[in-house]
Amino acid sequence: MGSEECPQILPRYAYNDKSGARKIYTTERGLNMTEQDIQAEAIGTWMNKNELEKALAIGIYGPPELKHDEKVHYLGEFKERVIRLLTRKQVAEPAIYPEIIEALKDKRAARLVINGDIADCFIEKYEELARKLGKPYTVVHDPELKGEAGLAVVSNDAVDVEEFNVPDREIRLSKLGLSKALINAAGKKVCSHCLEKIIRADPGEVINYHKLTMSDRFWGEHCRACASKP
Structure with missing residues (x-):
């Protein structure tokens, strides 16, 4: 024409x-x-x-659509707008990554984007987190998505974060001196001694544990991370 x-x-x-x-x-x-x-x-x-x-x-x-081949790797978002990103495997872990909490509190953060191919039971904790922090979230169902991106905190503008991938939680906490048993006890009840270890290593991880009470011990529960039993 x-x-x-x-x-x-x-x-x-x-x-x-x-x-x-x-x-x-x-x-x-x-x-x-x-x-x-x-x-x-x-x-x-x-x-x-x-x-x-x-x-x-x-x-x-x-x-x-601009940069389509790039956006399918970042849940439909421009790479330059990603503040933090978790893989599907990381999203499926029982623990919430503190890095995502920090990212959602970032003044540049506009919303949370979640891969819809991940089971609801794994993404619910992040949906609840977004609501608690007053951030909108979107669950993306798109067969064209590629790669392992499971969740991303994004901005409305370019932020060009040099390293937005979040390190593996188990590796990071192991380097801080926590045992594998304590790391894997996320979402469970632990004794005050183990809870203190977590606080010393990374205070942001406290959100992932529950304190074992005297009442719990009375009913036969014990710390899921050490040999402390009733």
């Missing part, structure tokens, strides 16, 4: 500069272009279409 089509992109090579690795592309017209150039040209091509062409394109292909 007279408007220029976005050129086919052919990967060429990569190089490093002060901003890090950048991929260079060669188009059918023989021009070297960065990913940012491609995005800019795609937007320009779209803006140059008249309203009829835009309507026809949307009717056939749907509305244009």
Whole structure:
């Protein structure tokens, strides 16, 4: 219809500069272009279409979406907007990651996004957490999602957090001196001695444990992390 089509992109090579690795592309017209150039040209091509062409394109292909291949790895969000991210495996653990609590309290945090492929029994604790902290949350059901992203705290703007992946909880707490038995007792009752160990190692982890009371001991319960029994 007279408007220029976005050129086919052919990967060429990569190089490093002060901003890090950048991929260079060669188009059918023989021009070297960065990913940012491609995005800019795609937007320009779209803006140059008249309203009829835009309507026809949307009717056939749907509305244009930037960085689709990136967003399917981050629950439909731009990577640059992710503050903290958990894998599916981490979300399925009984414990709540304190890093997510901190991220939701971050003034830049706009919402919590959760992978809908994870069972409700595992994501409920994070839904409740979001409600408690006054943050909206979205459960995403999208067959196009890729990778292991299970949950993300995201902003409405670019934050460019250098490392938003959260370290494995068991590994982190083991390095802080906690036993595997105590780490795996998350969600259960532990004695005051074990609770003190948790507080010394990471006060934020207290949310994941319940204190064993005298009444509990009377009824035959015992600490799930040590040999302390009634």
